[in-house]
Amino acid sequence: MTFPDWFGDAGFGLFVHWDHASQQGVEIGWPLVGKSIISGRTEPEADMTITQYQSSAATFDPRRWDPRGVARLARDAGARYVVFTVRHHAGYSMYHTRQSEFSIAASPYGRDITREFFDALRAEGLRVGVYYSLLDWNHPDYPAFTDADRPYPHDRYRRPSPEQWARYLDYVKGQLTELLTEYGTIDLLWFDGEWERTAEEWHGAELRELIKSLQPDVIINDRLPGQGDYATPEQGMPRRPPGGPWELCLTMSESWAYRPDDLDYKSPRLLASYLSEVVSRGGNLLLNIGPRGDGSLVPTEVATLKQLGSWLASHGESIVGAAPAPERLDFYGPATQRGNNVYLHLLLQPQDVLIVRNVPIGSVVSVRLLGTEQPLQYSVNEEVHKANGEDDEPLGELFITVPPPTGALIDVIAIELSAP
Secondary structure, three states: OOOOHHHHHHOEEEEEOOOHHHHHOOOOOHHHHOOOOOOOOOOHHHHOOHHHHHHHHHHOOOOOOOHHHHHHHHHHOOOOEEEEEEEOOOOOEOOOOOOOOOEHHHOOOOOOHHHHHHHHHHHOOOEEEEEEEOOOOOOOOOOOOOHHHOOOOOOOOOOOOHHHHHHHHHHHHHHHHHHHHHOOOOOEEEEEOHHHOOHHHHOHHHHHHHHHHHOOOOEEEOOOOOOOOEEOOEOOOOOOOOOOOEEEEEOOOOOOOOOOOOOOOOOHHHHHHHHHHHHHOOOEEEEEEOOOOOOOOOHHHHHHHHHHHHHHHHHHHHOOOOEEOOOOOEOOOOEEEEOOEEEEEOOOOOOOEEEEEEEEHHHEEEEEEOOOOEEOOEEEEOOOOOOOOOOOOOEEEEEEEOOOOOOOOOOEEEEEEOOO
8 A cells, every 4th residue: 555644744643542441540441451551560450350340330420521622632642643442452442333332322421522523623634543442351252251261371361162253353344434434634653461362363454454445545564464554563662664654652650541540741851852763763652541431631641742743843853754864863762754854852852062973064955053043153074084085075074063052841953954
């Protein structure tokens, strides 16, 4: 397929992890199998029974959920797309599905959260992504996970009969068909939960054919085994960028969903650093929030998004629509390029003079500080003894006089060249 420009230009997206269990202040999905996804910690929900975990479905009534407000927050934060957890591993559908009675339709809230949210996102000009878990630990034909299956097996998962598995795949196809025919244009499908079955068992090629027959322009992540359009490393920067399009998904704290006891939040500056580094390596950052059970957002997460949005409002030209700077550029931090401009992200603040090497020094037009647009003094230096046959356009050192920090999350220097 021809990969769409919108994804490569986005830079920043918002992930939303949420379902009925957020009322209990626990991670969604994983307590069902008695597993913690926070490294090195033993969580109290590891001892929850399946009945305890799923009990909050009967009381799910998130009256403080404001889809338009969340969509505006995402837009103002600088996100270009939003991925919403339509169904996580525990099997609860956050939309009105005819394939299962275990959904928001049967809750006291009753309204179709997914439909209302997607409409609100499109009204703000944002692209729409669907998170969908291939596995379903609640579905009888998967088969459903039981308390007796603990501890989580990691490799020896119970297998259904051929008849059960055929019914389960029909359920998955039915839900995907609903989402891709009744909820408007879906720009991105974010699969998860693929590890418990092989690509052959998932019928990945068949699922992709179905998806593309319904919405040819949708892009699919690599967690539909063997059928993905882009890579999705999680919770940590890969040592080397994946080949082709990619996206780093990252939490603000250690948890994906709302946990009142998890206060280990990354600072806005650290998250801006992640964003700069990911874009400088050719990827997008998909940053997560976890609404509370009543639908309200966590103030710390809201404040962080607002700070990121303020920074992107004045520095976004170095992120949105930007690509990695040429590999030959010798600079100690993340560097991006957009048109004739190269952007240097000052994760480490220079003391007086910043030196950038392998710059086409004859093409430098100006140097400025993003945000303030202050022109910066610079000089160039060319190596004296050049090899025979070297190009007319010399590569040399650019010396930039850097002012004191401005107070922005990250200061960015823009170098304008006479040609890309």
